[in-house]
Amino acid sequence: MAHTEDYRPGVGVHLVLTDPDDQVLLLQRANTGFADGDWSVPGGRLDNGEPLPQAAAREALEEVGIHIDPDDLAFSHICHHADPDGQHRIGVFFTASRWNGDIVNAEPDRCSDLQWVKPDDLPGNTVGYIRQGIHASLTSPGSISLHGWRSP
Template sequence: MSTPEPFRPHVGVHLILIEGDKVLLLLRANTGFADGLWSVPGGCLDAGETLPEGAAREAREELGIDINPADLDFAGVCHHADPDGQARIGVFFATSRWGGEPVNAEPSKCDKIEWFPLDDLPGDVVSYIRAGLGAYQRGDAFSLDGWQRRETPARDMNLYRPYFDLVSAGRKSVEVRVLYSNLRDLAAGQRILFRCDGDECLTKVVRVAVYDSFEELLDTEGPERVNPDSSREQQLANIRRIYGPEKEALGVLAIEIERVQP
């Protein structure tokens, strides 16, 4: 009987830089992984370095700041299964002590850096990074991300081009549907793969809410979250051109979504 080769996962180091009640995020670009999404500073652990040393090195490379590895507090581990089928280990460290002013030191890999309140992060954060930050806020040393997503196929949904482009750009955070029987079991944590003319955009369901009418949905959720480029009245007219009164009577779904890396 042969012995299976031990699995050696990729190890990443990630920095939670705290200033007051805010955390520093970077908008990824041109890396081939999670481009267009926000993340904390970090990257692959190099051979021969300790985890804190790797985190301090990433701070120098990405932000131009100096951190003493001894000033890094362990903030948790996230075991995440990414959409490419690979399982990875992300080790998080937190600190509010560093030398220098953080700048975008790698503009070829990062569009910009920005401080965000820990309790009000943008919607388009890399999935496992959001899980790691959530665990840090709760004081949990360990978190999982993506394992349910890996096992459960994404639901396919078609979108008209204007709405697809808004979702793809991270500008549309609420999708409107009616309560067909095949959507009754839709729940937070599931994935939706939106399609339009051969293009695809993978999203995760954050929340599902049911309303009696489209007016109630728009007034509660906010029309700008459904379509930031259209007025409430115009959106209501457009929605009712798609769904007649008999469809609206089934119940109205507000599906809060966030993009995930392809």
């Protein structure tokens, strides 16, 4: 029997932050090497040994300067996506509507703009799996989806 190499896709955490008008916060990616110029939600890679909710809270502080208690995060969606760069990743989405602090662009070297938008009016250049994750997070919490996979 042939042995296969262990494969573990990268894991990312993503925050669907909503305001009192039911808009979601988007950030425009810049200088990252992935989807630069496209819109996304705050988020990033899970660090080794880090629990998912703490990773999402950490990313909120690093990217948009707000403090979120991990207990105020609600798991909302998992998307297993195949990126155009050939990488396969798992995106874990959380929603939050409570936090402390004012939202700011805390990483201006990696983000060129922030904006609040209605979920039904996302920009055309929203990252594909992020668009899917936002929609699923708000309409089918707890769901799992695939994005970018080719049919066999």
